[in-house]
Amino acid sequence: xxxxxxxxxxxxxxxxxxxxxxxxxxxxxxxxxxxxxxxxxxxxxxxxxxxxxxxxxxxxxxxxxxxxxxxxxxxxxxxxxxxxxxxxxxxxxxxxxxxxxxxxxxxxxxxxxxxxxxxxxxxxxxxxxxxxxxxxxxxxxxxxxxxxxxxxxxxxxxxxxxxxxxxxxxxxxxxxxxxxxxxxxxxxxxxxxxxxxxxxxxxxxxxxxxxxxxxxxxxxxxxxxxxxxxxxxxxxxxxxxxxxxxxxxxxxxxx
Numbered sequence: 659x660x661x662x663x664x665x666x667x668x669x670x671x672x673x674x675x676x677x678x679x680x681x682x683x684x685x686x687x688x689x690x691x692x693x694x695x696x697x698x699x700x701x702x703x704x705x706x707x708x709x710x711x712x713x714x715x716x717x718x719x720x721x722x723x724x725x726x727x728x729x730x731x732x733x734x735x736x737x738x739x740x741x742x743x744x745x746x747x748x749x750x751x752x753x754x755x756x757x758x759x760x761x762x763x764x765x766x767x768x769x770x771x772x773x774x775x776x777x778x779x780x781x782x783x784x785x786x787x788x789x790x791x792x793x794x795x796x797x798x799x800x801x802x803x804x805x806x807x808x809x810x811x812x813x814x815x816x817x818x819x820x821x822x823x824x825x826x827x828x829x830x831x832x833x834x835x836x837x838x839x840x841x842x843x844x845x846x847x848x849x850x851x852x853x854x855x856x857x858x859x860x861x862x863x864x865x866x867x868x869x870x871x872x873x874x875x876x877x878x879x880x881x882x883x884x885x886x887x888x889x890x891x892x893x894x895x896x897x898x899x900x901x902x903x904x905x906x907x908x909x910x911x912x913x
Contacts, residue, residue: 667751671701674714682706692757703839711837715808719835723805727782727833734778734830741819742771748819755818769876770823776878777827780899784832789907797911803903805833812839820876824893832902 669688670677682704690697703711722730741748745767752763786802809829813821822838829836850856880894892898 666698666754669698669700671703671707673703673707673711674718678707688755690754708837712808715835715837719805719807722830722835723807723833727784730831730833731778731781734774734781734827738771738774738778741767741774752819766817766820770820773820773823773876773878774827777831777899780828780896781831784899784903795912797909799907799909802906802908803832804906806902806904807834809834809836809902810839811836824878824898828893828898829902832899834902 668679670679671681672678679701681701683702686700686702687696688698688700689695745764748767748770749760749763752758752766753760758766784803786800788798788800811822811825811829813825818840826836826838850859878894878898892901
């Protein structure tokens with residue numbers, strides 16, 4: 659591994675604009691995927707830090723949900739550009755984190771940018787629908803999609819950056835705030851030259867997605883979802899956005 663890749667970044671527990679070196683749940687030992695030896699300690703959040711994170715997120719939500727949808731769109735587009743500008747550093751850190759090659763991690767950064775830009779494009783296109791026209795009594799009704807507030811997201815370990823983009827971009831586009839927790843769970847990977855075996859094993863694996871021989875179709879326009887420990891819900895396309903909106907029905911009558 660090049661010397662530049664060997665430089666370990668400082669790992670902090672992030673709560674709003676705070677960067678904490680310790681957490682009430684102790685430390686997690688990070689193992690170097692190349693040597694198998696511990697190379698860093700990760701501070702873990704306990705109940706006090708989670709409460710603080712939710713409090714910060716609620717405060718942020720008050721401002722974020724009231725911003726114009728076009729402003730949320732532009733902020734997410736700016737985020738995508740910043741990630742793209744730092745592709746090499748994100749790729750390097752991904753390799754240090756879980757041993758994925760720098761080449762694959764660069765591809766993951768590209769996919770991450772695609773997901774953020776995709777949901778940025780949805781931010782100003784979320785609209786309700788009239789469910790009934792004025793009747794003889796002058797009454798009408800419509801539905802209005804609204805954000806929930808603060809969303810908690812658990813991400814997979816095998817693609818930390820793109821996992822965040824898959825959820826957080828949609829959460830923010832819908833007008834919510836978010837608290838993110840990295841997870842130890844992952845997708846199902848299968849490597850084989852036997853195509854029939856691939857189909858048999860894929861049917862039996864209880865994961866939301868099975869990737870055969872490293873094939874990854876991570877387009878934001880293709881919805882997919884989890885099963886059992888790989889998580890519930892949808893990522894991708896409009897379905898991934900609907901996860902973070904609730905529908906309010908409004909009926910208007912006459913006096």
